[in-house]
Amino acid sequence: xxxxxxxxxxxxxxxxxxxxxxxxxxxxxxxxxxxxxxxxxxxxxxxxxxxxxxxxxxxxxxxxxxxxxxxxxxxxxxxxxxxxxxxxxxxxxxxxxxxxxxxxxxxxxxxxxxxxxxxxxxxxxxxxxxxxxxxxxxxxxxxxxxxxxxxxxxxxxxxxxxxxxxxxxxxxxxxxxxxxxxxxxxxxxxxxxxxxxxxxxxxxxxxxxxxxxxxxxxxxxxxxxxxxxxxxxxxxxxxxxxxxxxxxxxxxxxxxxxxxxxxxxxxxxxxxxxxxxxxxxxxxxxxxxxxxxxxxxxxxxxxxxxxxxxxxxxxxxxxxxxxxx
Numbered sequence: 001x002x003x004x005x006x007x008x009x010x011x012x013x014x015x016x017x018x019x020x021x022x023x024x025x026x027x028x029x030x031x032x033x034x035x036x037x038x039x040x041x042x043x044x045x046x047x048x049x050x051x052x053x054x055x056x057x058x059x060x061x062x063x064x065x066x067x068x069x070x071x072x073x074x075x076x077x078x079x080x081x082x083x084x085x086x087x088x089x090x091x092x093x094x095x096x097x098x099x100x101x102x103x104x105x106x107x108x109x110x111x112x113x114x115x116x117x118x119x120x121x122x123x124x125x126x127x128x129x130x131x132x133x134x135x136x137x138x139x140x141x142x143x144x145x146x147x148x149x150x151x152x153x154x155x156x157x158x159x160x161x162x163x164x165x166x167x168x169x170x171x172x173x174x175x176x177x178x179x180x181x182x183x184x185x186x187x188x189x190x191x192x193x194x195x196x197x198x199x200x201x202x203x204x205x206x207x208x209x210x211x212x213x214x215x216x217x218x219x220x221x222x223x224x225x226x227x228x229x230x231x232x233x234x235x236x237x238x239x240x241x242x243x244x245x246x247x248x249x250x251x252x253x254x255x256x257x258x259x260x261x262x263x264x265x266x267x268x269x270x271x272x273x274x275x276x277x278x279x280x281x282x283x284x285x286x287x288x289x290x291x292x293x294x295x296x297x298x299x300x301x302x303x304x305x306x307x308x309x310x311x312x313x314x315x316x317x318x319x320x321x322x323x324x325x
Contacts, residue, residue: 011094018097024058025201044221051215059198100199108196111255146248148260150180172241178227183258239274
């Protein structure tokens with residue numbers, strides 16, 4: 001295939017992204033068992049931040065390589081005149097890279113569409129209210145479903161069914177709402193969207209799915225810890241609310257909503273953690289910003305160091321020339 005200057009750049013970007021992203025993703029996938037063992041020894045909030053950083057790591061690495069190395073080296077060193085054939089490896093990798101982006105975008109659009117449709121149906125059958133002592137606005141829905149969830153990416157809103165509102169005791173409701181507000185302070189719905197938008201290591205593969213499932217589990221545990229805040233009585237009320245809502249049955253679940261009884265398969269573990277008094281204190285230990293995302297920061301620092309090395313651009317350009325042949 002014959003390409004001009006800027007078409008080659010676009011193809012090289014997609015191809016380089018796919019190759020770097022796939023290589024880093026496979027390496028992370030091989031390290032998942034060790035990462036999960038390490039997460040088990042951390043407080044829940046630290047474990048959630050650690051696993052989320054690992055999920056982002058291949059994407060961050062590939063993006064840094066493209067933005068800081070591939071594009072500048074091509075623009076600085078590639079002659080602008082004439083056309084050049086595109087090799088089979090480069091073309092195949094570019095197609096796979098583009099396909100992985102399209103699949104990720106489609107997945108995110110579908111999830112957003114389902115969530116927005118559900119929110120519209122809630123607004124039609126619900127009424128806006130301000131619950132006492134709550135900072136997040138609430139929508140009380142006239143529904144038989146046991147709905148208790150946090151919806152929204154930036155401007156969050158609590159969704160509650162009348163059934164849940166009337167069934168929970170005041171202390172249980174307060175603990176449950178604290179749990180949902182903890183998801184809001186951690187921006188967990190936005191993180192869910194990020195996981196959907198990030199391309200998979202392979203277009204149709206899900207080799208990093210265990211990281212996402214474990215992050216979801218620890219994010220629920222972290223919200224439980226933050227809701228109880230070291231108070232064993234709050235932890236007990238929260239466990240009671242979990243059991244009471246779970247007994248009501250299942251409700252709508254969205255990839256972009258933090259539902260109170262999310263990860264139903266782990267409900268027993270959540271209740272057991274809350275009943276252990278020493279676990280309730282974990283919510284008091286909050287990691288610093290560097291501790292939460294040090295893996296991503298270290299990758300950024302490493303990339304910046306590589307860019308500043310003498311001859312780095314020329315070396316990258318030679319690699320791109322080999323890839324394009």
